[in-house]
Amino acid sequence: MFTDVLPLRAILFQLLFIVLAIAIESIVLQKYLGIGQKTSIQYAATANLASTVVGWLVFFTAESSLPPSWRVQLIGYIFYDRINSPALLIGLAFSIFIGTFLLKVQTINWLDQILGIRKPSTVEVQDPIKFRGRTAHRQTFSELPNRALGVLWANAASFSAITFLIAVRTILPPTNY
Amino acid sequence: MRDIFDQIRKRMQPPQWASWQTLIFLSIFSAATAALTSQAPPQIAERIISSLGWVFLILGTWWFVYEPDVKKKLKIYELFIGPWIVGALICIYLFGTWEGRAIPAPTAFVSWPPISAIVWSIPKFIQSDPKTKSPIYTTPTPANRQNIILVLLANLLISCWFQLYFEVQDWLAEYPSFRAQGFEQSAFxxxxxxPEKRLELSRGVDYLDAAEKALKSQLEGKPWAEVERWLSNLDQEFPTVRDEAFAQLSRVAENQLWNLNARVISDAYDLEMRAIWQGPSARTAEYSLTKTCRISQARQVSTPEQLKFNSPTPPALSAQQIRSLGTVQCGAASSPDSLPQP
Incomplete structure (x- = not known):
């Protein structure tokens, strides 16, 4: 019943991708949002772990409800790394990108609530009240770090790095790792 | 004699009544009692007592791993593994073992990491009251809250990996022939x-063997003229062989992905049967297995039937005659992959 076919490669790649994504995203968030190193690592680690777990849950529910022919295609992709329509793969990757972005923004908001971190934007909005000059007004509007945009940049950076690694793996001749 | 008893007693007696040893003894006692209760089908008493035994065992182990000396020894690179031991016991108690064997059930594996993470985080919610020394609920500090979230998420990820393993096992049970082409290219x-012999993992071999049996039952011992007619009408006749072979296969979801056809490849009536895998393939070429059967005529001198007096046919008519009958000889199934690599 239980065979020695183990998802070891999936685990290996996932660990590599998560560590890479946390490293890249924490740097981007730190630079873009002007927050401390510790907070940015907390944000990146929590957001990435949460989106990975949610992603697996979506995968398991979707897999069990697929029609048999699609399921066979999915199994073929996982076992042989071959897919009939690359367009489907690109579309899926794009929707995963959007999905993880929304999920990460939401996770970071929840994390702020749970940890009692005050949002940097609320701190900075209160500041310009002191000087009500034109320059201050403009600054609040355009130069205020926008969290969602920061997360979007971070997500884009980590997805690019992961896509690059996947591309390298596809191009290189197969080795038995 | 008394010394011996004293020693045993000293060793057995828990240092305090409120200690982990007491709980472990209670658990052993419950297990023994449960074994003594009646084995009649409802087994209500046995179930209650053995559940109590499990609860005592879990609580005793929980207490034991948090003893300061033990806690120090159970650390692997600063990670205290006690909660995962307790979590394992809880999961085996809750979800049982797989089909009564020594392996815990899949549900137990999948729920082990998150349950252990919860066990790990419980001390963070409890603080001892400075006056009464009794435990009281407390909200964890922000740093601890972050740790709890990360440990819980990481453990959920591990249980997703366990689930993926069981998912792969389900796929292999439903589509066993995927193994025949090897997973060298897989990223997962x-x-x-x-395995040394990949070909035998393919159920195409079973399918072709079943087809060989069906073919033999169709042609062996049939008059040669009939055999030749059968072969010339192969397209109409072969579906019966295919259906018969298909009916002999064990029912798995994968059967839908197999097709079988046949063609005559030489004038000496070499029939090549080909089982074609219509599922995903590791290579661009389609994956198929072949089996070649030589269909020839065997001359059989019929024994003088006139000696059989109970035969309904008049003995005089069935004089010695030579009949040619069909025989089928098949080789082993093979695939392009099974050829030795250059």
Whole structure:
């Protein structure tokens, strides 16, 4: 019943991708949002772990409800790394990108609530009240770090790095790792 | 004699009544009592007592791993593994073992990491009251809250990996022939020990063997003229063989992905049967297995039937005659992959 076919490669790649994504995203968030190193690592680690777990849950529910022919295609992709329509793969990757972005923004908001971190934007909005000059007004509007945009940049950076690694793996001749 | 008893007693007696040893003894006692209760089908008493035994065992182990000396020894690179031991016991108690064997059930494996993470985080919610020394609920500090979230998420990820393993096992049970082409290209799975003979993992071999049996039952011992007629009408006649072979296969979801056809490849009536895998393939070429059967005529001198007096046919008519009958000889199934690599 239980065979020695183990998802070891999936685990290996996932660990590599998560560590890479946390490293890249924490740097981007730190630079873009002007927050401390510790907070940015907390944000990146929590957001990435949460989106990975949610992603697996979506995968398991979707897999069990697929029609048999699609399921066979999915199994073929996982076992042989071959897919009939690359367009489907690109579309899926794009929707995963959007999905993880929304999920990460939401996770970071929840994390702020749970940890009692005050949002940097609320701190900075209160500041310009002191000087009500034109320059201050403009600054609040355009130069205020926008969290969602920061997360979007971070997500884009980590997805690019992961896509690059996947591309390298596809191009290189197969080795038995 | 008394010394011996004293020693045993000293060793057995828990240092305090409120200690982990007491709980472990209670658990052993419950197990013994449960074994003594009646084995009649409802087994209500046995179930209650053995559940109590499990609860005592879990609580005792929980207490034991948090003893300061033990806690120090159970650390692997600063990570205290006690909660995962307690979590394992809880999961085996809750979800049982797989089909009564020594392996815990899949549900137990999948729920083990998150349950252990919860066990790990419980001390963070409890603080001892400075006056009464009794435990009281407390909200964890922000740093601890972050740790709890990360440990819980990481453990959920591990249980997703367990679930993926069981998912792969389900797929292999439903579509066993995927193994025949090897998983060298896969980005997800790996075989610990790649099997020596891949071909035999394909159920195409079973399908072709079943087809050989069906073919023999169709042609063997039939008059040669009939055999030749059968072969010339192969397209109409072969579906019966295919259906018969298909009916002999064990029912798995994968059967839908197999097709079988046949053609005559030489004038000496070599019939090549080909089982074609219509599922995903590791290579661009389609994956198929072939089996070649030589259909020839065997001359059989019929024994003088006139000696059989109970035969309904008049003995005089069935004089010695030579009949040629069909015989079928098949080789082993093979695939392009099974040829030795250059």
């Amino acid at each position: 799975v790996r075989e610990l020990q790649p």
